[in-house]
Amino acid sequence: MTFQGKELEIPPDYYEKGVEFGLEEDPFLRVRKKGSSRWIIKHLFHKSNKFLVIFWLIFMITSTIAFSQLVVMLGDAVDYVITNFGNIFDPSIYKGLIRYVLLILAWGIIRPVLGMVGNFSRELLAQRMERDGRHEFYLNLLGKSQNFHDQQQVGEIMARTADDVRMLNYMVSPALALIGEAIASLVIPIVTIALKYPPQLAIIPTAFLIFLIFYVQKYFKRLGPVTRDLRTNFGEMNSVLNQTLSGIEVVKGLTLEEHETKKYLSKTRAYRDALIRQGIIEAKYLPILMMSLIVVIGLGHGILINLGYIPTSHSLEIGGIIGYVSLLVSLRRPTFISLWTFQVMRYAKSASERLLEMMNEEAEKLDTSRGKSLEIKGKVTFENVSFIYPKSKNAVLKNLNFEVLPGQTVAIVGTTGSGKTTCTKLVSRLYDVTTGEILIDGRSLQEYTLESLRSQISYIEQDVFLYATTIFENISFGRVSSMDEVVKAAKDAQAYDFIMKYPNEFQTKIGEGEDSVQLSGGERQRIAIARAFISNPKILILDDSTSAIDSATEDKIQHAMQKVAEGRTTFIITHRLSQIRWADKILVFKRGEIIAQGTHKELLKTSEEYRKIFLKRFDVPLEVLIKEDA
Amino acid sequence: MVWYGLGDEDYDRKYSDKVLIQRVLPYFNPFKKKLLLVIGCLFCSALLGSLVPFIGDLILNGKDNQTLLIVFLVGLFLLTGLTYILNYVQWSNSSKIIGDLILNLQKDAHKAVLNQDMAFFDKYPVGKLLSRINSDTTSFADMANILMESSSSLLVVIIIFIPMFIFNWKLALIVLASFPLVLITALSFRKAARKRSLQGQQALSNVNAFVNESMSGIQVMKTFRQEKKMYEQFNEVNAQSFRVNLRRALLLNFIFPTLTLIQGIVIAAVAYFGGILSSQNLYLFIQSIWLLFFPLFSISAFWPQFQSGLSAAERLFSLIDAEREVHQTQENICVIQEGAIDIDNLTFGYKENSNIFDTFCLNVKPGESLAIVGHTGAGKSSLAKILGRYYEFQEGTITMDGVDIRDFDLECLRSQIGFIPQTPFLWADTLENNVKYGKLDATKEEVMDALELAGGSDWVEDLPHGLETDVGERGKVLSMGQRQLVAFARILLKDPRIFILDEATASVDPFTETRIQEALEQTLQGRTSIIIAHRLWTVRKVNRIIVLENGKIVEEGNHEELMRQGGKYADLYNTYFKHQSLEYIEEIGKIKTMVE
Numbered sequence A: 001m002t003f004q005g006k007e008l009e010i011p012p013d014y015y016e017k018g019v020e021f022g023l024e025e026d027p028f029l030r031v032r033k034k035g036s037s038r039w040i041i042k043h044l045f046h047k048s049n050k051f052l053v054i055f056w057l058i059f060m061i062t063s064t065i066a067f068s069q070l071v072v073m074l075g076d077a078v079d080y081v082i083t084n085f086g087n088i089f090d091p092s093i094y095k096g097l098i099r100y101v102l103l104i105l106a107w108g109i110i111r112p113v114l115g116m117v118g119n120f121s122r123e124l125l126a127q128r129m130e131r132d133g134r135h136e137f138y139l140n141l142l143g144k145s146q147n148f149h150d151q152q153q154v155g156e157i158m159a160r161t162a163d164d165v166r167m168l169n170y171m172v173s174p175a176l177a178l179i180g181e182a183i184a185s186l187v188i189p190i191v192t193i194a195l196k197y198p199p200q201l202a203i204i205p206t207a208f209l210i211f212l213i214f215y216v217q218k219y220f221k222r223l224g225p226v227t228r229d230l231r232t233n234f235g236e237m238n239s240v241l242n243q244t245l246s247g248i249e250v251v252k253g254l255t256l257e258e259h260e261t262k263k264y265l266s267k268t269r270a271y272r273d274a275l276i277r278q279g280i281i282e283a284k285y286l287p288i289l290m291m292s293l294i295v296v297i298g299l300g301h302g303i304l305i306n307l308g309y310i311p312t313s314h315s316l317e318i319g320g321i322i323g324y325v326s327l328l329v330s331l332r333r334p335t336f337i338s339l340w341t342f343q344v345m346r347y348a349k350s351a352s353e354r355l356l357e358m359m360n361e362e363a364e365k366l367d368t369s370r371g372k373s374l375e376i377k378g379k380v381t382f383e384n385v386s387f388i389y390p391k392s393k394n395a396v397l398k399n400l401n402f403e404v405l406p407g408q409t410v411a412i413v414g415t416t417g418s419g420k421t422t423c424t425k426l427v428s429r430l431y432d433v434t435t436g437e438i439l440i441d442g443r444s445l446q447e448y449t450l451e452s453l454r455s456q457i458s459y460i461e462q463d464v465f466l467y468a469t470t471i472f473e474n475i476s477f478g479r480v481s482s483m484d485e486v487v488k489a490a491k492d493a494q495a496y497d498f499i500m501k502y503p504n505e506f507q508t509k510i511g512e513g514e515d516s517v518q519l520s521g522g523e524r525q526r527i528a529i530a531r532a533f534i535s536n537p538k539i540l541i542l543d544d545s546t547s548a549i550d551s552a553t554e555d556k557i558q559h560a561m562q563k564v565a566e567g568r569t570t571f572i573i574t575h576r577l578s579q580i581r582w583a584d585k586i587l588v589f590k591r592g593e594i595i596a597q598g599t600h601k602e603l604l605k606t607s608e609e610y611r612k613i614f615l616k617r618f619d620v621p622l623e624v625l626i627k628e629d630a
Numbered sequence B: 001m002v003w004y005g006l007g008d009e010d011y012d013r014k015y016s017d018k019v020l021i022q023r024v025l026p027y028f029n030p031f032k033k034k035l036l037l038v039i040g041c042l043f044c045s046a047l048l049g050s051l052v053p054f055i056g057d058l059i060l061n062g063k064d065n066q067t068l069l070i071v072f073l074v075g076l077f078l079l080t081g082l083t084y085i086l087n088y089v090q091w092s093n094s095s096k097i098i099g100d101l102i103l104n105l106q107k108d109a110h111k112a113v114l115n116q117d118m119a120f121f122d123k124y125p126v127g128k129l130l131s132r133i134n135s136d137t138t139s140f141a142d143m144a145n146i147l148m149e150s151s152s153s154l155l156v157v158i159i160i161f162i163p164m165f166i167f168n169w170k171l172a173l174i175v176l177a178s179f180p181l182v183l184i185t186a187l188s189f190r191k192a193a194r195k196r197s198l199q200g201q202q203a204l205s206n207v208n209a210f211v212n213e214s215m216s217g218i219q220v221m222k223t224f225r226q227e228k229k230m231y232e233q234f235n236e237v238n239a240q241s242f243r244v245n246l247r248r249a250l251l252l253n254f255i256f257p258t259l260t261l262i263q264g265i266v267i268a269a270v271a272y273f274g275g276i277l278s279s280q281n282l283y284l285f286i287q288s289i290w291l292l293f294f295p296l297f298s299i300s301a302f303w304p305q306f307q308s309g310l311s312a313a314e315r316l317f318s319l320i321d322a323e324r325e326v327h328q329t330q331e332n333i334c335v336i337q338e339g340a341i342d343i344d345n346l347t348f349g350y351k352e353n354s355n356i357f358d359t360f361c362l363n364v365k366p367g368e369s370l371a372i373v374g375h376t377g378a379g380k381s382s383l384a385k386i387l388g389r390y391y392e393f394q395e396g397t398i399t400m401d402g403v404d405i406r407d408f409d410l411e412c413l414r415s416q417i418g419f420i421p422q423t424p425f426l427w428a429d430t431l432e433n434n435v436k437y438g439k440l441d442a443t444k445e446e447v448m449d450a451l452e453l454a455g456g457s458d459w460v461e462d463l464p465h466g467l468e469t470d471v472g473e474r475g476k477v478l479s480m481g482q483r484q485l486v487a488f489a490r491i492l493l494k495d496p497r498i499f500i501l502d503e504a505t506a507s508v509d510p511f512t513e514t515r516i517q518e519a520l521e522q523t524l525q526g527r528t529s530i531i532i533a534h535r536l537w538t539v540r541k542v543n544r545i546i547v548l549e550n551g552k553i554v555e556e557g558n559h560e561e562l563m564r565q566g567g568k569y570a571d572l573y574n575t576y577f578k579h580q581s582l583e584y585i586e587e588i589g590k591i592k593t594m595v596e
Ligand SMILES: Nc1ncnc2c1ncn2[C@@H]1O[C@H](COP(=O)(O)OP(=O)(O)OP(=O)(O)O)[C@@H](O)[C@H]1O
Pocket: A517, A518, A519, A520, A521, A522, A523, A548, A549, A550, B122, B350, B351, B356, B375, B376, B377, B378, B379, B380, B381, B382, B383, B422
């Protein structure tokens, strides 16, 4: 994989830092803790970016110089024309005019060319800021624990990765660039005034400049909460909308369209209100008033000097006053620029704060410091395992004790919400146990790297998630595999037949998309089963993986499963007796506790609970059996 | 590797500028007055700004007359105060306009999207739609800002031009000659700029779609330890967005320098001809040129944003104008009394040439409970979705109580049908609110009752905050079975005439399922219900079972009849109990006697 053009190798033991995934060396690790400004600056000067900054500055300055040359030439030319009034066609004078015109033309061409080069480096910088910021943010998300992700809303994350990061781009281009321009066009006229006119005339614009600097700081602060609100509201808008669209089937079914629109509008209204609040802060931007005032005061000042009320070293003629006042007027543009560039800057800061807030959030991290890459044989032991989901107060699992030998199959049964899924999630360390210990091959889970642990465990989740890509890619998701392997896994999972019905066979795209197909619930589950089969795991976890599959198909899958399960430790969570029966061990869950364990036969005899489910409720209609028996 | 296309969506269309502007203008209608105010303010303050030199001139000429001097200075003072006020009025009003504009657009886009049928959502990923509704509206509003600024700038150009003509019309003509050049430059960038902007927006929505997918499937990624793969794909998407946006930015960066180039040439030309024509007012002229180019520059400096705004408008209107497939021919508000469903010669396929149903007929009598069973992919869910008008069918008729379902008001129809889809969906909201989505004004007691009916509510007490627990996005804080129970309770609360349950309890344990079953028997009494199930024992008591295979009914009858027939159903049923080897049955028998 490459990043910024460089080949990037992720070593197998980089998980040591408490994140589940990340770069070997994260250049921004420390600066992230130091606040958004530091973070932004670090990004601005990161690696080759600093050359772009320098490059841009050089060209911006030279093009400004070219511009002032143009102005000077123009002034000289006008003077030349005026002094040579009437005899312009005199050859030597005409030649002089041509010389001036050519010079003007030359500067007129050089200036945009320089400007363009400067702009290019600035744009490159801006786009890089966006790309790198997004890269860092996304990478960080990948490294966060499942715990963290449980608490997030995807729409919110999307708002941050797509739109907040973009603010970094806008900050460089146009905001920073314009600030550069504004500074130049604030300072240059003042210096010119000081040099060309009685120096005391520079006092008023300098005072203005100082005022501006102070005011901008205050302004920046005042915009803080508003821009933050704006970004937050945007995130909420995204999140609400994302949910509405993801659940569109239900929204329609319950005719909730209007309700959802109302919900969305309440968010967008909050967004609009913040926008208006921002507008009012901007509208009150005082420097605009001050700016106009100093023109008046400056004019008065000039006149007083001219009239001799204020003594100076050099005299000031009418032309001088005009020149002075026009220079004052030219401060207008940078003042206006400062008004909205600092607003953009503030946006960038608020957006970065949001990014950093998420990146710095330390959800309960997995301790991965002791991890080693080890081969798993498949013995799984639970010792007094209890588990509480963070942010919840009740224990979901209480004191679990059991042992599974390599190659055994364990069935987990129990009522809804009794903790079956949670129990299996602990095995692949999606979460860490609260107390007690889980051992694989006699070693604590912590002794394995996440990589070695998870790559040897396959998991078919209860709510199947497939990616919007080809069937082939989906099945081979967990492991790079050949077509043959994929076909075999598909056949085992009874998915082959329906896949081959599509014109593109394994290259059929599924999920949302213009040329994709949608799968039925059972078809999805079968793809997920194939996906788990292919990765050749030491431990296989099937969480209610045939709930949407008819019994005939299930029967076939089961044969394959028995084959696949051979030599591996298998956990199956199911409510189907047909699957439970061939388990070596059955765990009966009730409210987070194992109330019975043993084989089917044993349990039938010993466990009242198990029998209860079995006889009265389970898949077997007893009367039928008994009738047939008789 | 997946290629993240930048192509247009099917519903995207190209609008000519004229049409686009015609579409855009009505959005400004409600703000006509404010808009005029803003433009007026902008114009006045620009005018006042250009007045300052004149007044300055007057002051300078009259500086020997002290009273006049003071009058002028005070006048100037007031003028600046006025400018500030104008600025305030303009700025605060334009932010109001923009805020409301965004709001209105988002409202329209939101409504339009929610009105689309399911086929639309199958086609277009949520991430991309989201980008359109939320981000494109904001870029559109930026355009509105620019529009106001540019229109006032144009006025200023005209105002400046008049004195120029009066002073020296020949030189003025030379300046005027440069205008087409400016225009051509701006226009020649237009097409390319629009295209690149569009691509930029598409690239961003690709980022959105990618993030949406990868974050929704984060658990799968983790369990399969495929972070690296996701990371690589992300880098691709991100790099694409980088490339596309860089190209756009570089292109647009040509505009400004090109214009300064033209400006340089014009000034050189004026200097030359001014010299030749020995113009008296050369100085003033050149000043005016600076002034003149300023608004032109500001128009063109915003050109990129203007183009983004237009392409955003294009994307938005495409979305708003997207055709729906499901069409209601009439809007009968009809209360379904009986609940008879008649499907006659139904032909349906999601895509052309691959029909799921071909001349399919089915009759459901009022109050009947009908079960549909069959292999996966047989078309069971599809049938349910057709009845709920999620997809348009191609041929045949479907009537409810004798009225064509195409003649119903859609909302009215759906409010009579309680459809539980195969995968339950929950909002990131409290448990209570999630149930209430079935009936928005339900009381807490009703919610509890519904939950109690749907398999018992003891699990609710185990949650950290009971009914107030936030269930997380898609209900990820609940177990799968609990999510189904919530979806179930929701429909019970809704209390519709017709129930369509698509494996509504597939992930619920048998113990709870029986409880639901018992409760359901009462609720469903006298109501039409269609139950799709794989666990065959749950459908034994229904009035009629149909076995669906490849979109055809292959068997029909109640449980006993079908078992007697010994056909497909009996087969399915027997496989279902295949594990019952003799040994097993004996065992059961033994236990049976043991228990008794
Ligand atoms: N939105 C869709 N677009 C295109 N094809 C679809 C869509 N939904 C389903 N299909 C296809 O139509 C066929 C029937 O699907 P359907 O969901 O009706 O099956 P089902 O009988 O409900 O199956 P299951 O028991 O697995 O849920 C399947 O082959 C499926 O791939």
